[in-house]
Amino acid sequence: MPADSSQLRAVIASARGQNFVLDGPPGTGKSQTIANMIAHNLALGRRVLFVAEKKAALDVVHRRLTDRGLAPFCLELHSAKATKSAVLKQLGTAWDTRDELAAAVWEMRADQAKSLRDRLNETVALLHREEECGYTIHQAIGRVVRDGKAYTPRFGFPLATQHSRADIDSMRDVARRLGIAYQSVSDLPVELDDVTYADWTNGWQEQIVASARALPAFLDDFEEAVAGLAKATQLPTDGDSRKDGKRLTVLTNACLAAHGYDLRFAFAPDMVEKVDAARKGIDLVEAYLAEEQALSASYAPEIARRLDLAGLREAWTEAGTRFWFLSALAKRKVARSLAQAGGVAGKVDPESDLPRLTTMHDLLERIEALAGQASSIPGWRGLATKGRMSNPRPSGANSFDMLLPPRQTGQRI
Secondary structure, three states, rough: OOOOHHHHHHEEEEEEEOOOOOOOOHHHHHHHHHHHHHHHHHOOOOOOOOOOOOOOHHHHHHHHHHOOOOOOOOOOOOHHHHHHHHHHHHHHHHHHHHOOOOHHHHHHHHHHHHHHHHHHHHHHHOOOOOOOOOOOOOHHHHHHHOOOOOOOOOOOOOOOOOHHHHHHHHHHHHHHHHHHHHHHHHHHHHHHHHHHOOOOOOOHHHHHHHHHHHHHHHHHHHHHHHHHHHHHHOOOOOHHHHHHHHHHHHHHHHHHHOOOOOOHHHOOOOOHHHHHHHHHHHHHHHHHHHHHOOOOOOOOOOHHOOOHHHHHHHHHHHHHHOOHHHHHHHHHHHHHHHHHHHOOOOOOOOHHHHHHHHHHHHHHHHHHHHHHHHOOOOOOOHHHHOOOOOOOOOOOOOOOHHHHOOOOOOOOO
């Protein structure tokens, strides 16, 4: 049965005939240790008397021995097991079991035990064999367990790599010099964290020094530009040139992006309603284009306005209720009618296209309902409006979506 080092010490002490007290809190394996001691002493040809204050303790140890096939060698002398017939029965079972185990069986099992022991000893020898680097595997594991931290660097070497003592000494020296270098830079200000250049040279150092000397003049120009922009816009500032510069840069970029657009709608009393209508219009246009792209064929532009969709759906549903042969003929007829009315030269799939065309018809009506308000915003041209879907990066007076303010704004100007 499994045992740790302290439990094995108790088993060996019992085999040597030593007197001792086995103490430990509940759940630490005392019963299993006692079962191991009994089994070990039985293997040595001894008789073992095990007594306990409570029957439950006897049952636990007996059950563990039974699980390992040692029940025939146990004689229970407590409670109902202490009767004459029960004792004779147990003795008969032990005697029969002894006769069944021939000498050859004992030798085979002894050889198996020796083979297992030799394999375990080989593992122990491998763990304690000193490698070329001067460490044993046991020592290496111990160092990792003792000194390994979450921030410890992890190196990956090919499996066939062999390090010599000189290699280990060289790596120790590199680690020592890295530690000295780290102590020199560990207290540097966080502002230098953005310096990512890894190859230090004298020329690079001179370039950094020259740039640092020129930086104050650039900062003066930057603060002067921020102050001039704040004065021109008459916007309040916080006195922090970096924060003020960032906010004013956002404003400047917005002004440059809006140059050349007719933004009179932004000053209308109902500007919010118009922008909301334009937003909804863009979403509807995108939904319409998505449905159009999913059709089985290329239909005429805005064909959903002119098709008798109710009649086509009714004919398609009725065709599905007919006998299979007649149903196939009727469905082909509906497909031809849909293709002809939709301006399609090839085949169409009414089963998937009719629901999409119906959705497109509803989207067209909703887009037209928003046209009254959205049309006052430059760039709105119904389905021809260029928004996020048709022009993800708007550039030019024909782009519509960039004229609208962001849906959510967390930037204060």
